[in-house]
Amino acid sequence: MGRYVIRRLLQMIPVFIGSTFLIFFMVYALGDPVAALFGDKAPDPATAARIRKDLYLDQPLWKQYVHYMGQIFQGDFGTAFNGQSVTDLMATAFPVTLRLTIVAVVIEVVVGITLGVVSGLRRGKSVDTSLLVLTLIVISVPTFVTGYLLQYLFGVKWGWVRPTVSPDAPFNELILPGIVLALVSLAYVTRLSRTSIAENVKADYVRTAVAKGLPRRRVVTRHLLRNSLIPVVTFIGTDIGALMGGAIVTERIFNIHGVGYQLYQGILRNNSPTVVGFVTILVIVFLLANLLVDLLYAVLDPRIRYA
Amino acid sequence: MRGATHAKWAACAAAVALAATACGGGSDSGGGGDAGIVSSSWGDPQNPLEPANTNEVQGGKVLDMLFRGLKRYDPKTGEAVNMLADKIDTTDSQHFTITLKDGWKFSNDEPVTAQSFVDAWNYAADVRNKQNNAPFFADIVGYADLHPASGEPKAKTMSGLVVKDPKTFTVALKAKFSTWPETLGYQAFSPLPKSFFTDHAGWLNKPVGNGPYTVDSYTKGTGMKLRKWDGYPGPDKAQNGGVDLKVYTDNNTAYTDLISGNLDLVDDVPAQQLKNVKNDLGDRYINQPALIIQTLTFPLYDANWGKAGMEKVRQGISRAINRDEITRQIFRETRTPAKDWTSPALGDKGGFKDVCGDLCTYDPAAAKKMIQDAGGVPGGKITLTSNVDTGSHREWMDAVCNSINNALGEGPVCTVNPVGTFADFRNQQSAYKLTGPFRSGWQADYPLIQNFLEPLYYTGASSNYGKFSNPEFDKLIDEANQESDSAKAIGKFQDAEKILAEQMPSIPLWYQNGSAGHSERISDVTLNQFSVPVYNEIKVS
Numbered sequence: 001m002g003r004y005v006i007r008r009l010l011q012m013i014p015v016f017i018g019s020t021f022l023i024f025f026m027v028y029a030l031g032d033p034v035a036a037l038f039g040d041k042a043p044d045p046a047t048a049a050r051i052r053k054d055l056y057l058d059q060p061l062w063k064q065y066v067h068y069m070g071q072i073f074q075g076d077f078g079t080a081f082n083g084q085s086v087t088d089l090m091a092t093a094f095p096v097t098l099r100l101t102i103v104a105v106v107i108e109v110v111v112g113i114t115l116g117v118v119s120g121l122r123r124g125k126s127v128d129t130s131l132l133v134l135t136l137i138v139i140s141v142p143t144f145v146t147g148y149l150l151q152y153l154f155g156v157k158w159g160w161v162r163p164t165v166s167p168d169a170p171f172n173e174l175i176l177p178g179i180v181l182a183l184v185s186l187a188y189v190t191r192l193s194r195t196s197i198a199e200n201v202k203a204d205y206v207r208t209a210v211a212k213g214l215p216r217r218r219v220v221t222r223h224l225l226r227n228s229l230i231p232v233v234t235f236i237g238t239d240i241g242a243l244m245g246g247a248i249v250t251e252r253i254f255n256i257h258g259v260g261y262q263l264y265q266g267i268l269r270n271n272s273p274t275v276v277g278f279v280t281i282l283v284i285v286f287l288l289a290n291l292l293v294d295l296l297y298a299v300l301d302p303r304i305r306y307a
Numbered sequence: 308m309r310g311a312t313h314a315k316w317a318a319c320a321a322a323v324a325l326a327a328t329a330c331g332g333g334s335d336s337g338g339g340g341d342a343g344i345v346s347s348s349w350g351d352p353q354n355p356l357e358p359a360n361t362n363e364v365q366g367g368k369v370l371d372m373l374f375r376g377l378k379r380y381d382p383k384t385g386e387a388v389n390m391l392a393d394k395i396d397t398t399d400s401q402h403f404t405i406t407l408k409d410g411w412k413f414s415n416d417e418p419v420t421a422q423s424f425v426d427a428w429n430y431a432a433d434v435r436n437k438q439n440n441a442p443f444f445a446d447i448v449g450y451a452d453l454h455p456a457s458g459e460p461k462a463k464t465m466s467g468l469v470v471k472d473p474k475t476f477t478v479a480l481k482a483k484f485s486t487w488p489e490t491l492g493y494q495a496f497s498p499l500p501k502s503f504f505t506d507h508a509g510w511l512n513k514p515v516g517n518g519p520y521t522v523d524s525y526t527k528g529t530g531m532k533l534r535k536w537d538g539y540p541g542p543d544k545a546q547n548g549g550v551d552l553k554v555y556t557d558n559n560t561a562y563t564d565l566i567s568g569n570l571d572l573v574d575d576v577p578a579q580q581l582k583n584v585k586n587d588l589g590d591r592y593i594n595q596p597a598l599i600i601q602t603l604t605f606p607l608y609d610a611n612w613g614k615a616g617m618e619k620v621r622q623g624i625s626r627a628i629n630r631d632e633i634t635r636q637i638f639r640e641t642r643t644p645a646k647d648w649t650s651p652a653l654g655d656k657g658g659f660k661d662v663c664g665d666l667c668t669y670d671p672a673a674a675k676k677m678i679q680d681a682g683g684v685p686g687g688k689i690t691l692t693s694n695v696d697t698g699s700h701r702e703w704m705d706a707v708c709n710s711i712n713n714a715l716g717e718g719p720v721c722t723v724n725p726v727g728t729f730a731d732f733r734n735q736q737s738a739y740k741l742t743g744p745f746r747s748g749w750q751a752d753y754p755l756i757q758n759f760l761e762p763l764y765y766t767g768a769s770s771n772y773g774k775f776s777n778p779e780f781d782k783l784i785d786e787a788n789q790e791s792d793s794a795k796a797i798g799k800f801q802d803a804e805k806i807l808a809e810q811m812p813s814i815p816l817w818y819q820n821g822s823a824g825h826s827e828r829i830s831d832v833t834l835n836q837f838s839v840p841v842y843n844e845i846k847v848s
Contacts, residue, residue: 032730033730035733036728036729036733037353037354038733041362042769042770046455050435082351082352082354082528092529148559156566156567162569163560163564163567164560164563164564251556253559253560254560257556261556264556268728268729270730
């Protein structure tokens with residue numbers, strides 16, 4: 001088991017190098033960022049040349065990449081155009097997004113699995129059908145619609161919560177954005193766990209457990225649910241990465257200064273150090289989340305072993 | 308207990324994952340509505356907040372509160388009035404002697420002297436400091452030594468700036484420039500305290516200036532708290548206790564906060580909300596002309612568009628654009644149909660005049676005739692290019708194209724080439740790669756007609772993206788700059804503008820207004836010509 005984890009961690013190194021190079025290359029392909037720094041005015045050539053030199057932009061791509069990687073291994077992710085170091089930006093943005101992700105994942109897991117179990121156990125009944133219709137609606141409505149709608153209803157019309165999140169972004173202010181962010185994934189979690197439960201409920205081991213005379217509660221939580229969670233866990237694991245990087249829409253609607261917002265600004269301003277730095281961290285998050293998922297398989301299903 | 312071991316490893320990996328990201332945020336909370344304090348929306352400034360490095364509205368807002376220069380543009384009339392300058396004397400429109408008023412100091416009690424200005428200007432011009440606004444100092448003798456086109460600078464100061472005594476300095480310009488003193492209201496000409504040079508990083512974290520406010524705290528990317536400076540020696544003291552600027556991810560979000568009572572002032576009403584704004588805010592909505600014009604510039608470097616006789620086609624296209632309808636339908640009157648190449652915010656005295664006349668008036672029949680008589684559009688196609696990440700550019704380009712296509716009645720002659728980001732668009736534009744008309748926005752740096760014409764249409768000028776060149780136009784601009792009587796100078800500039808109407812190197816589309824909305828708590832909200840709120844005049848009830 002320990003060996004397996006170490007091997008997986010080692011495998012991350014080539015993935016990490018390859019993905020950062022791809023990102024670096026793609027951001028580079030977006031073009032020269034310096035011209036946009038001057039607004040409507042034409043850039044002054046001498047000043048622009050200086051900025052390019054300082055940002056290492058006058059070097060060929062591969063040299064830029066080597067220079068950048070060298071910096072990263074010294075813990076320096078470069079400097080954004082407004083003079084802040086990218087590490088500073090990360091230190092403020094990631095905790096905020098992490099809190100938002102935690103809120104969203106908790107909602108997904110608790111509500112999604114509960115609904116999934118309820119409808120899976122009552123397959124074909126009216127509860128099941130109505131939940132299916134409901135999840136279909138939620139999946140088909142885009143995030144910005146639910147975001148603006150819930151913000152307007154809860155924040156402006158009824159005034160139950162502040163429509164926007166303050167810079168500190170404490171957990172209680174993140175509940176509404178968390179719900180918006182979780183909604184689509186929640187529908188998937190519901191559907192996945194429903195299908196899985198509905199299948200496994202006919203399995204031999206469930207029948208055995210019922211025949212042993214175990215209480216229904218125990219059959220459902222200990223035997224049925226645990227075995228049915230594997231696809232759901234896989235989904236949530238990959239979803240964590242998607243939620244952390246893909247919260248751009250939600251973060252903009254609710255004024256959350258997190259990863260999505262920084263990425264958006266970075267892309268708009270062609271600010272390669274910000275974009276590459278943030279995406280690099282997101283790649284690591286993705287890799288680790290995947291590792292966690294694989295390890296959780298073994299916890300959920302003792303038949304799966306890692307040597 | 309196989310499972311337990313697994314769980315332990317999983318927990319371990321989880322801990323690794325969390326360690327990479329887990330750490331508390333935490334600064335002061337940002338609730339709006341402290342007594343006497345105005346809360347206002349803000350965007351993250353693009354560059355560090357140095358006066359000579361700031362060329363956009365968000366950074367400009369802060370500088371307007373923190374700094375006062377030799378002159379200041381009256382927020383209502385746009386006239387450049389003396390602020391720190393006692394007098395600016397010249398006999399030949401080329402050599403100026405500037406005398407400062409007594410009693411001015413920075414908020415750290417350091418007096419503002421002639422040296423404060425000279426040091427700041429030398430810093431701004433020095434290519435090593437990479438200041439965006441360095442070209443504003445290009446008129447001063449010795450600029451080339453400090454800002455060579457390539458290579459290392461030869462000097463540390465400009466020889467054209469000489470400090471005579473703590474209250475006086477002289478400026479020598481390379482050529483006659485009669486309206487040069489009027490440009491000194493621009494923020495790049497602000498004085499700087501010694502701490503700017505000795506502790507630069509510290510200064511950037513908490514800027515110190517000589518304006519009516521001081522910085523209480525600044526969290527980059529989040530917000531800035533400015534407080535009234537009680538010791539401010541100037542005449543325009545702050546009428547409120549301070550201003551809290553809050554960074555918003557999106558102007559829609561800021562607007563939502565305004566109507567739900569969490570924010571006092573939004574200085575950029577999002578386009579999607581314009582149809583609701585009258586209902587939501589009533590007379591708390593401000594919509595007034597600013598020094599911004601949007602034009603469609605022709606690539607005159609491209610022989611198809613630049614050859615003789617094509618000016619008739621260019622004029623015809625201008626007549627085919629239904630400006631009234633587009634500004635009404637798409638922009639909800641936050642744009643005003645253009646009648647010249649300047650801005651109504653200049654006022655009639657400043658040189659604003661209907662120079663374009665019929666050529667900027669919608670007349671599809673006349674347009675069709677003009678274009679056909681001149682041989683039609685090159686290759687039978689027009690492609691409009693702009694970045695489409697902001698400003699409803701996609702919508703109005705579609706509308707302009709429809710308007711042209713309807714006028715010509717020859718099917719889809721006009722098409723739109725949307726570019727994803729401003730940086731990409733700017734690169735294509737400044738590489739002279741575009742082969743069709745493209746958007747050019749221009750926000751003036753100071754309320755002078757000169758600033759709308761010379762940088763954009765003078766031969767070889769910095770922002771002359773279409774490479775327009777006309778000897779007659781250049782001559783009139785030169786004459787206007789040498790003319791010491793300002794009314795006569797403006798007359799010359801207007802004559803030069805008439806050449807633009809004849810040649811139509813760019814089509815004036817519309818003037819962009821500044822828009823703002825505010826809460827019931829605050830009053831006396833106005834915007835200056837740069838569409839920045841005049842914060843020091845805002846009163847909090």
